[in-house]
Amino acid sequence: MANLSVSDVTVIGGGIVGVCSAIALQEEGFNVELIDRGLETQAASYGNCGLLAVGEIVPISKPGILPKIPKWLSDPKSPLFVRPKDMISQMPWLLRFLWAGRRSKVLEVVEGMTPLLSRAEQDYRALLDAAGLSDKLVNKPNIMAFNSKADIDGDSFTWNLRTSSGFRHRFLDTKDLKAVEPSLSGPITCGLLLEQWLQFSDPGIVRNKLAEFFLSRGGTLRTGSVRNLVVKGGKATAIALEGGEQIGIKRIVLAAGAWSGKLARDIGVRVPLAALQGYHHQLPNPNVTVNHAVLYANGGFVLTPMETGLRIGGTIEVAGLDPKPNFKRADIIAEKAKSVLPGLNTSGGKQWMGPRPFLPDTMPVIDKAPNHDNVVMAFGHGQVGMTLGATTGRLVADLVAGRRPSLDLAPYRATRFSWKSNVTKPEESNDLIRYPPY
Ligand SMILES: Cc1cc2nc3c(=O)[nH]c(=O)nc-3n(C[C@H](O)[C@H](O)[C@H](O)COP(=O)(O)OP(=O)(O)OC[C@H]3O[C@@H](n4cnc5c(N)ncnc54)[C@H](O)[C@@H]3O)c2cc1C
Structure with a gap:
């Protein structure tokens, strides 16, 4: 049975993109939960070269x-x-x-x-x-x-x-x-x-300190590995964790770095990540x-x-x-x-x-999921994800708040990889079925 979450927004992925998005969403007045597997030292945000590589x-x-x-x-x-x-x-x-x-x-x-x-x-x-x-x-x-x-x-x-x-x-x-x-x-x-x-003085420390800041402002952090997004009636309705627990959601931000491709597929979006x-x-x-x-x-x-x-x-x-x-x-x-x-x-x-x-063109996806109004995707930042954490967070907040984003997001749409649609109708979730790996 789904454990109905009280969070307005659930952010999947506690790397720099997820943490910055979570903070920007708090600034909008949303009640935010961040979910991460708790293996943050494996994340790119921990071990990168720490450059604010603005000219890249x-x-x-x-x-x-x-x-x-x-x-x-x-x-x-x-x-x-x-x-x-x-x-x-x-x-x-x-x-x-x-x-x-x-x-x-x-x-x-x-x-x-x-x-x-x-x-x-x-x-x-x-x-x-x-x-x-x-x-x-x-x-x-x-x-x-x-x-x-x-x-x-x-x-x-x-x-x-x-x-x-x-x-x-x-x-x-x-x-x-x-x-x-x-x-x-x-x-x-x-x-x-x-x-x-x-x-940055050290990217892993920056990410950790920002996560602490998020928590100090009332955010919650759940340690768990997301197995799949649950889709019912053509809508993302919950998050299923490895181990079986389900978390009810209102809105999701998918920011799981290199691991985002499989979860995007759960909502019918295929990206060459x-x-x-x-x-x-x-x-x-x-x-x-x-x-x-x-x-x-x-x-x-x-x-x-x-x-x-x-x-x-x-x-x-x-x-x-x-x-x-x-x-x-x-x-x-x-x-x-x-x-x-x-x-x-x-x-x-x-x-x-x-x-x-x-992604093959080296640009991120920062986009509302097609057919899933309550899911925003923010991943694929390649070699400049540390640099773009704060900016992506602001744009994610624009999308979730339903505001016109402060810059044109057309270059970062998820549908850009195919001359025909790369968006398919997602399969309805059977709670017990694990999707095959992407
Ligand atoms: C060697 C190296 C050097 C780099 N140098 C720079 C640089 O100098 N400047 C720069 O701007 N960028 C640099 N980058 C790129 C940058 O590190 C990444 O683009 C950026 O960290 C990506 O951030 P992210 O939050 O999207 O992903 P990540 O940091 O990988 O975080 C993803 C998070 O999602 C969590 N997660 C994944 N799947 C699940 C799941 N199913 N359930 C729950 N949690 C999940 C993971 O545990 C992880 O914490 C470098 C990368 C590398 C590898």
Whole structure:
């Protein structure tokens, strides 16, 4: 028998997107319950590189990527790797991802991502100030380091798009770079100062502190794993947890990161959501000083000085939703980091793997569920989900409140992936039936 919840809105997923949405909904006056499996250290919001990557408007799949693919696929040390056993099952997604890298589509994506990312800092500042956490956004720009200026010039497509969209960068020659990051050496000769990009002091701490803020304002947190959404009479009516308990709902926000695809399917929405695994190596005593977050373009990793130590993070591994970690990927980036940071102490480091929720065009879904007026979807933020937490929360609140959203959400609709409708009539739930995995 359903345990009728008193919550006005039930948010599924306590990553940064779910927590920010829950707080924004509280601000609207809603009584909000957040449900999470309680494995927050597996969430991408815990282990990411912590960048407020506001200029990340150009997708990874872009003109020029195709010739690099064969090398990437055959080299386990490359920044993007597909586990051989997953090659066939992931091929349809990979082909869509590559197809989204055509010039016309990339320009469309840039147009879609720019308004979202342009307001990310402003939305976070408002949220963090309200929560008394303004010091968690570190007021230092990011640096992108390169082996040669030719590497920058070779990607003028990206840099020109960033500049024309309002994201400024400044060239740093060897001397300039040495002045701001004296520890960097090895093959690195120059860099770009990414003026508007910032960093969080530690993304996992930010997420946890925001969750505490949500609770302090009367929100409730339920630890449980959502098995499926219950649909009756063509309407989402409840949430079924693993173990059988059902929670009655009025409205749902689906924000379960890379795990959202199966639950979206319960309400008849099929989205090509992949889990692109990333890794980090967290060093409590790195023995070198890194002043800014440094994206090392040639190495395919990011160095972020955090309040918990130096994080070396990055790499993309296509290996399905819940694979066993292959911590060799984390070791590889730690080894690469040693080559540009002489004296780096990796002992005592902790390794981590977690999934980026990724749609082929690199844009999120922020949308009301078609045919289910009481469900809002907010997932698929790819490599910029940490950056877009606060902004997504505000947009989710607009949708749930039935207000015209403060920006045009057409680029982020769930139905964009098919020339014919990817929305099907959901099956009516039999409480005892578990849906097959997506
Ligand atoms: C290595 C790496 C580096 C990155 N660096 C950056 C960066 O520098 N800047 C940036 O902006 N982004 C970065 N990202 C991307 C960013 O981390 C993600 O886009 C973002 O964290 C996604 O947030 P989310 O809330 O949607 O999902 P998640 O953080 O994954 O949270 C989803 C939550 O849903 C819960 N959940 C899932 N299924 C269920 C269920 N059935 N029942 C109950 N609960 C459920 C999970 O337990 C989890 O807590 C990086 C990602 C990786 C992997």
